[in-house]
Amino acid sequence: MNPPVYKDLIARLPRTFGPALNDQLHQWELLFPAEQRQLKAQMDWLAALPPAELKTLFTPVLELEEKMELPKWQPGAAGLSIHDVGVLARSPLYPQWRQQVEKVFSHIDDAVQSSGVLKPVPRLVASVLPTGLPKPVDPLWPDLAELGRWVQLDQPFLKVEAALVPAIAGRKIPASLEPEESTWVIECGNRLSTEAGAATSLSWDALEKVRREFLNRLNAISRDIKSADQTTGDLKRLDLRKFLDPRTAESPRLREFLRGILLSGNGSLVFNNSFVQWAASEALRRAQPQVMLAGFGLRQKLKPFSSVVLFEDQNRSNPTPDQDDPAGSLTDAAFLAQYVYLAAQRVTAYQRNTVSIFAMEDLDRVLIVDPRGKQTVPASMTASALTDYTRQWLTGI
Secondary structure, eight states: OOOOOOHHHHHTSOTTTHHHHHHHHHTGGGSOHHHHHHHHHHHHHHHTSOHHHHHHHHHHHHHHHHHSOOOOOOTTOOSOOHHHHHHHHHSTTHHHHHHHHHHHHHHHHHHHHHHTOSOOOOEEEEEEEOTTOOOOSSOSSHHHHTTSEEEEESSOHHHHHHHHHHHHHTSOOOTTSOGGGSEEEEESSSHHHHHHTTSEEEETGGGHHHHHHHHHHHTTOOSSHHHHHHHHHHHHHOOOGGGSOHHHHTOHHHHHHHHHHHHSOTTTTTOHHHHHHHHHHHHHHHTOOSEEEEEOOOOBOOOTTOOGGGTOOHHHHOOSOOOBOHHHHHHHHHHHHHHHHHHHHTSGGGTTSEEEEEEETTOSEEEEEOTTOGGGSOSEEOHHHHHHHHHHHHHOO
C-alpha cells in the first residue's frame, strides 16, 4: 500500500495533530499493515466530513490550543522532540487537552468501525506463566474469573502447549490479514517461539546484546534535556542489525518496533516480565496479530544498592550471583498477564471478538474468557479438545 497524501487535511486540523500525523505518514513503510489500514480509514473519514462538521468536531481542542503556550511548529513538522513534549505536558491545560483529544479519536474510531471499512476477525490472546513458580495460595485472576471459566485439563499446561502452540501457529489465517498479522510470540525465553515455528517472535533472552547497548548509552546521559535528546537521537539512528538474530534483523518494521519498545521505558530494558508485558501490549495496539502468545518467566531477585531505577545493569553495580525469585515472579507475572488482557480490550480490533487464555505451566487448569459467554466454555477439556476449541474459534472449522 502506497503512502496516502493528506497535506491539505492536516493543515485544517489542530496544531498538535500535525507533527504526529506527519511522522506516521513519513514512516509509512515502517507502519504495520493494521496501522496503515486504520490510519487511512481515519484520515479518509475526516477528509469526507463536511467542513462544518469537521470544525465542530475539533473546536474543543482548538480552543484549548489557543490558551496553551505551544512551540511554533511548522505545518510540515514531523514528530516532537523531548523538549516539545515537555512543553505540552507541563501546560496547566494538558489534562483537558488530552481528554478532548481522546474524545475526538473515540468519535473517529466509532465512526470508522460503524462504516464497516475494517472487517473484524476472531482473535486469541494467551498469557502463560512459567514453570517453577510456587503453587498459588490465593486464586489467580479473580476479577477475570468472574468473566470466564476455569477449565480442568487432563495434564499440566506445560505438556498441553507442546501440541497447542504449533497447531495454532500453523492454522490458515483469514484472507483479510497479511502473514505478519498471523501469530506473535513475546516471551522471556524461547520455548514458545520454538514451538510456534514461523511466528513473529521477540525473546528477552535473545535480545541481550541490543539491551546492553541501549543500557550503556542511556547510562551516559547527562542530567539535561539536550543530552537526553542527543542520546535518544543517536539510539534512533543506531543500526540494530548487528545485535539481532537474522529473522528480526531483516525486517525494518520489526527492528523499529523493537527500538520503540526499548526507548519507551516501562522497565522493558531491565526486567524480563516488564518487557513481555510492554512489548505484547504495544504489538496488540500496533501490529494487531490475530494470535498473541505472551510467555512470562522467572525474574531475578533485586540486588541491594543496584541502580535499576536508572537503567543500570545491576550485575555491574553488584557482582553477587543472580538468584531466582519465584514468589516475586508469580506476583509480577500474574498482574502483568492481566495488563496484557486489558491492553487488548483497549484496541477496537480485539473488543468483543477475542478469546483470552490464562495459564500457568505447572497447573492442570486454565482460565478462559470467551466473548460468547462463559457457558460456551466446557468445564473440562483434554489437550486435544483445547486445541480443537482454539482452532475452531480462529478458523471456523
